[in-house]
Amino acid sequence: MAAEHAARTPVKNGRIVIVGASLAGLRAAEHLRDEGFAGPLTLIGDEPHEPYDRPPLSKQVLLGRAAPEDTGLPRRRAVDAAWRLGTAATGLDRDGRRVLLADGDAVPYDRLLIATGVRARPWPQENEAALDGVCLLRTRDDTARLARRLAARPRRVLVVGAGFTGSEIASACRHRGIEVTVAERGPAPLVGALGGVIGAVAADLQRTHGVDLRCSVTVTALEGDPAGRLRRAHLSDGTVLDVDVAVVALGSIRNTAWLEGSGLAAGPRGIACDAGCRAFDVHGIVTDDVFAAGDVARTPHPLFGYQFLSLEHWGNAVAQAETAAHNMISPGPARRPHLWMPAFWSAQFGVNIKSVGVPSMADEVIVTQGSLAERRFVAAYGHQGRIIAAAAFDQAKWMGFYADLIERAAPFPPAFPTVDRRPEGLHPVPAAFPDPALPSHGPTVTLTGHSPSERRVHFTPARA
Numbered sequence: 385m386a387a388e389h390a391a392r393t394p395v396k397n398g399r400i401v402i403v404g405a406s407l408a409g410l411r412a413a414e415h416l417r418d419e420g421f422a423g424p425l426t427l428i429g430d431e432p433h434e435p436y437d438r439p440p441l442s443k444q445v446l447l448g449r450a451a452p453e454d455t456g457l458p459r460r461r462a463v464d465a466a467w468r469l470g471t472a473a474t475g476l477d478r479d480g481r482r483v484l485l486a487d488g489d490a491v492p493y494d495r496l497l498i499a500t501g502v503r504a505r506p507w508p509q510e511n512e513a514a515l516d517g518v519c520l521l522r523t524r525d526d527t528a529r530l531a532r533r534l535a536a537r538p539r540r541v542l543v544v545g546a547g548f549t550g551s552e553i554a555s556a557c558r559h560r561g562i563e564v565t566v567a568e569r570g571p572a573p574l575v576g577a578l579g580g581v582i583g584a585v586a587a588d589l590q591r592t593h594g595v596d597l598r599c600s601v602t603v604t605a606l607e608g609d610p611a612g613r614l615r616r617a618h619l620s621d622g623t624v625l626d627v628d629v630a631v632v633a634l635g636s637i638r639n640t641a642w643l644e645g646s647g648l649a650a651g652p653r654g655i656a657c658d659a660g661c662r663a664f665d666v667h668g669i670v671t672d673d674v675f676a677a678g679d680v681a682r683t684p685h686p687l688f689g690y691q692f693l694s695l696e697h698w699g700n701a702v703a704q705a706e707t708a709a710h711n712m713i714s715p716g717p718a719r720r721p722h723l724w725m726p727a728f729w730s731a732q733f734g735v736n737i738k739s740v741g742v743p744s745m746a747d748e749v750i751v752t753q754g755s756l757a758e759r760r761f762v763a764a765y766g767h768q769g770r771i772i773a774a775a776a777f778d779q780a781k782w783m784g785f786y787a788d789l790i791e792r793a794a795p796f797p798p799a800f801p802t803v804d805r806r807p808e809g810l811h812p813v814p815a816a817f818p819d820p821a822l823p824s825h826g827p828t829v830t831l832t833g834h835s836p837s838e839r840r841v842h843f844t845p846a847r848a
Contacts, residue, residue, distance in 0.1 A: 397423040403473045404499030405429025408678030408705040413463045415709035425465040430472035441527040446556035452528040476646040501679040502636035512606040517614030519631045538628035546573035548730045550633030555732035565596040580816025593733045654682040654694045659721035661708035677708040738780040740787045741773030748812040766796030
């Protein structure tokens, strides 16, 4: 009995370091203290601000309903920790168990949690990206700069990319009465996340609200005046637009570059982990002192064929941080897997959009309630004969029901009748996701875990 009790007793000492002082990092720190961890705790963050909430940045802040500095995350409890804010991690010495910092310091650890998240993908031409008026939207400071520009009433804003962030920016511009053009490489907005069928509805929604939406085009150049101010944008269809502001919304990049040479299975798609958030090394061997959580982590999920899921979802960051924190201080028998149901929401052009599951895995989609034409509906996604996801426009109340169907591997198409099914929902149709290799598509389901170019094994001929 004593041995069994010891096997399940939390580890309450040692040094824990969390790299990433945002949502996942904060919630992990709180959970560690909740579960009785009493050892030294250090949080490292590259931004000077204390943890803040990112979803309001592209919604309430750009709409002028909240100030950037009012987005701080509420604290669930006091956290006795050393905060190293405004200092980026630049390297990981796993042999010495040290995190290397940009200021030349090194922070020792016994267990490490990596929660470095993602950063906005920049405009690829550095001289054009430096023009006054070219913006990104990821951090609190990014949002403050963009909000000031929108308040100055630019003649026209160009949004490059029509994913969720780009679409929300366009919505904020139209709410403020600002002319906006959206340039999207793919055939429709949101196509990488929800597919072409729902993307067509999103396109109609944007155009109805006055967005100059240009699909299947790219921005080939941004042009400035002699003073370095943005003045024009050149599109692949030959169009030249006069614009004062261009917001680059081309997706995100996992913050893993600082882990190069560490031997972890970390690359452009994130850090590969087991279901308990323990990081793999480049040989596929699980570590027992390095964990990952939040947008930067990739973990296998049994509901989705044990494929690795990399999720930029608020709820996932919280749930995964708590799982990682629990497992960091728990012996093997007491550890638990991260099995959060993917869920995402967006508000744009007066419509609430929500999804559960992994739509991008789907082959087919069927409208189970409402009507695409009315932009008020529920759609179920199918993969290999089972429901894999659902999405709704102004019908979010049904997402819990569909989450349950996904967990039970319910058959697709759904066999149940509904009170509001229209003719368009009688038969499944192709979900129309773009080729994952195209730059316009940011898949959340990926299969490879590390950079094949990083090798630490060297084979030598056997001696006779």
